[in-house]
Amino acid sequence: MRFLMAIAVVLMALAAVFALQNSMPVSVNFLKWSFTASLVIVLILTFAAGALSAFLFSIPWRVKISRELAALKKAQHKDRAGQ
Secondary structure (H helix, E strand, O other): HHHHHHHHHHHHHHHHHHHHHHEEEEEEEEEEEEEEEEEEHHHHHHHHHHHHHHHHHHHHHHHHHHHHHHHHHHHHHHHHHOO
């Protein structure tokens, strides 16, 4: 547990250094939208959008696996009850 806490502290320190070194404003243009923000904010939002889209695209797979697992558990329970 202490090892994980140490890793978390190191990652937070690296994130803080990254944020301080990449605080310059950048202009972002997307379709008809345009805005100016700190580079680190743009990078964090881009990462969050990618993580969210990966999660959303994985939902059908997760539902399928969950249903298959439930069916297997039900079949296993039925087999054990029949013995």
